[in-house]
Structures are given as structure tokens and as C-alpha cells.
Amino acid sequence: MSPHVTPLRWGLVGPGTIARRFADALTVVPGARLTAVYGGRPSHAEAFAAHWPATVHHELAALLADPQVDAVYVATPHSAHAEAIAAALDAGKPVLCEKPLVATAAQARAVVALAGERRVFLMEALWSRFLPSWQQLRAWIEAGEIGTVHTVQGTFCLRLPFDPASRLFAPALAGGALLDIGVYALSLAQWVIQAQGSGEPEGFDVAGRLAPTGVDLHLATQLRWAGGAVAQFVIGFDGAADNACRIHGQRGTITLQPNFWECTRVTLQRRGEPEQTLELPFRHNGFEYQIEAATACIAAGQMENAAMPLAQTLAVAELSDAMRQRLGVRYPFE
Incomplete structure (x- = not known):
């Protein structure tokens, strides 16, 4: 029996292999659903959204402005994480970003500081910790x-x-x-x-x-x-x-x-x-646990997850x- 999870609509950035596993896990998390997808290659984003029905946006800013997106999952190559995270935080959207959170320590310090300034949830998606x-x-x-x-x-x-x-x-x-x-x-x-x-x-x-x-x-x-x-x-x-x-x-x-x-x-x-x-x-494919952990924090208005704190990600x-x-x-x- 899965725990109760507050409904949350996700926008996905970077519709690749790992993102497919995330989208699949969303199907077993009560109340969670994928509502929007953005990818650098429109054909990939459209193919992805056809499998897990969602709106396709051709610009990151459009996904972040979508009122049907409550939170953002980032699954681009590492080198693009920092830019996507910063844009989402500036838009006031909670972020769950694939590991590693960013490519360098300087980028990590910058996005963690921005999350604190904007008072928006940020978490590295190190799924194993929640298994x-x-x-x-x-x-x-x-x-x-x-x-x-x-x-x-x-x-x-x-x-x-x-x-x-x-x-x-x-x-x-x-x-x-x-x-x-x-x-x-x-x-x-x-x-x-x-x-x-x-x-x-x-x-x-x-x-x-x-x-x-x-x-x-x-x-x-x-x-x-x-x-x-x-x-x-x-x-x-x-x-x-x-x-x-x-x-x-x-x-x-x-x-x-x-x-x-x-x-x-x-x-x-x-x-x-x-x-x-x-x-x-696993109850499903293993990603469901980190989704539930992030969702609970976002619902409670927390800025980070105690089991995956930003200080450890920075270290x-x-x-x-x-x-x-x-x-x-x-x-x-x-």
C-alpha cells in the first residue's frame, strides 16, 4: 500500500532515458501526474509526451510559466542542470533534479544560494537513498x-x-x-x-x-x-x-x-x-520513493529534504x- 501523497503536477525538462523511468514512477504515486514536457529536440519531447500524455513546450520559459506545472523534474545532461534549476527557482517552481545536482561545486553553491533566496524547494534526485x-x-x-x-x-x-x-x-x-x-x-x-x-x-x-x-x-x-x-x-x-x-x-x-x-x-x-x-x-521501479519524499516536503512548505539535505549535496x-x-x-x- 503506497502512502498518501498530496497531488502534484510535474513538468519535466530533458525527456531522455532516466526521464522515462521518472514518468513511469509517477503513474503509481497517488495524485501525481506529468502535465508538461520540454526538451531541446522537439521531436523527442513530442514522442515522449505521446507515451505519457502531457503538453509539449518548445521553450523552457513556457513550461515554467505553465499554470498546470506545480513542480519541475530536471533530467538533462549534467552540464545543463544549473541553468534549468536556476530558471525554475526564479519562476518559483520547486525542483527535483537528477544526480549530480550540477556539474561543479561553484554551480552547486550558486543554485543552493538561489533556492534559499527564493525560498523554493530544491533536492538532488539521488533515488537510491530512499530505497x-x-x-x-x-x-x-x-x-x-x-x-x-x-x-x-x-x-x-x-x-x-x-x-x-x-x-x-x-x-x-x-x-x-x-x-x-x-x-x-x-x-x-x-x-x-x-x-x-x-x-x-x-x-x-x-x-x-x-x-x-x-x-x-x-x-x-x-x-x-x-x-x-x-x-x-x-x-x-x-x-x-x-x-x-x-x-x-x-x-x-x-x-x-x-x-x-x-x-x-x-x-x-x-x-x-x-x-x-x-x-x-521496489513497489514499482524504485523512483516512486524519491518522488514521494519530495512531494511531502513541497506540500509541507519545506525548502529541502532532511534525508537528502543540500549541505550534503554541496559537500x-x-x-x-x-x-x-x-x-x-x-x-x-x-
Whole structure:
């Protein structure tokens, strides 16, 4: 049974693959519906709107001026996020924007400041954080089931064909593994360690390899916290891995089973006790949980979501910038 959700009409910016999953999830959220679509290529927007009936706007300003749009979901390439977010906030429209929220820390600081000035809701759509498996992980950590966490270890590696024009590899589109998939790892580590009262990491090590276009193709990183906790991840577009994530504590281990960012199985293994694995399937496709979380905040007049606060989004943006700089990745729009 889904929770009660206040009706909300969504306008969608960037009708691509991820947007289709969002639109599909809207169909199972009570009261939610897609009412308007804007895309840079009109034919794509029209094809999208034909599948999920909605008004097609050929200008972003027209979508933002549409009285049938209560909130905006942004799913363009990363490089276009900041512009779309700022326009929506200026129009007074609450925003849920795909991860990463924006491409650089400077952009993150700017849009977060604007949201505060306009007093309009803004949230990074890091859908994994709201999944039942991740919520169970957090509950076990907060209950002290494995004691104090000392290590987070995981992989997020995909074998993808190199295409210099793809948003994944093009510098002008803010390509690279760190921004596209590494955000899941950095955000998870931050969220897990902060659950036990720690702040942001005090340092990091990173090494990697660049694609021919100059964006990061592969990287290995270790984050360090005061008190000794560490997080270690290998992230890349150039190979395979088990793509699980293991959280080790004084008394045991919690495992987000593969693939950790979309997992429906989570395991608790306490030293000397039988392993406990929970199957926690999505109610639909997994995006419904973040939609409901954002909707509840918007209905309550809140400026951000307590489970995905803007301070954490800013901190990960700053960390991502520092890692990219150390790897030698630069975007032409910086």
C-alpha cells in the first residue's frame, strides 16, 4: 500500500532515458501526474509526451510559466542542470533534479544560494537513498547492529563503449565516471559515516585513468574521516566488478548486494551469528520513493529534504571537484 501523497503536477525538462523511468514512477504515486514536457529536440519531447500524455513546450520559459506545472523534474545532461534549476527557482517552481545536482561545486553553491533566496524547494534526485534496502541499512547502523563503522568498501564498474560524443565521455557535457556514477559511492559513504555522528571526510587519496576526451574513465579513491573511518571505492566505465558495497563495523558487516545503487537485497552478518538477508523489492521501479519524499516536503512548505539535505549535496560537489582537479579533468565551461 503506497502512502498518501498530496497531488502534484510535474513538468519535466530533458525527456531522455532516466526521464522515462521518472514518468513511469509517477503513474503509481497517488495524485501525481506529468502535465508538461520540454526538451531541446522537439521531436523527442513530442514522442515522449505521446507515451505519457502531457503538453509539449518548445521553450523552457513556457513550461515554467505553465499554470498546470506545480513542480519541475530536471533530467538533462549534467552540464545543463544549473541553468534549468536556476530558471525554475526564479519562476518559483520547486525542483527535483537528477544526480549530480550540477556539474561543479561553484554551480552547486550558486543554485543552493538561489533556492534559499527564493525560498523554493530544491533536492538532488539521488533515488537510491530512499530505497527500502538503503533505508534498512541506515536503520541497522543507527541501531548499532554492527557497532561503530570503520570501513565502507564498494565498486561501481561498467564496461561501456567509448563514444566521444556521448554525455558520458564529452567534457562539454560534464562527462566522466566520477560525476555520472561516482556520486552514488561518495554520497553513500558520506551518509553511512555521518549516521554515527561524524562530519565530512578530512582527506582523500585518488588515482585514475582518463579517456581520450580527457574525462575520468576509471578511478580508485579512499576517503578518510577523523577518528579513523575510511571509505574505499573503485569506479569506472572500463571494466566489470561485483558492484556490491560492504559496510564493516566493530561487530559485523552489512552488505548492499549487487548492484548496490539499485539493490533489493541487504545482508546483516554479525560476528558469530547466522547471516540475515532481507529481500526488499521496489513497489514499482524504485523512483516512486524519491518522488514521494519530495512531494511531502513541497506540500509541507519545506525548502529541502532532511534525508537528502543540500549541505550534503554541496559537500559531495566540493569533494568531486577536488578529485577531478587532482586527476587532471577540466570542463570547458569552468
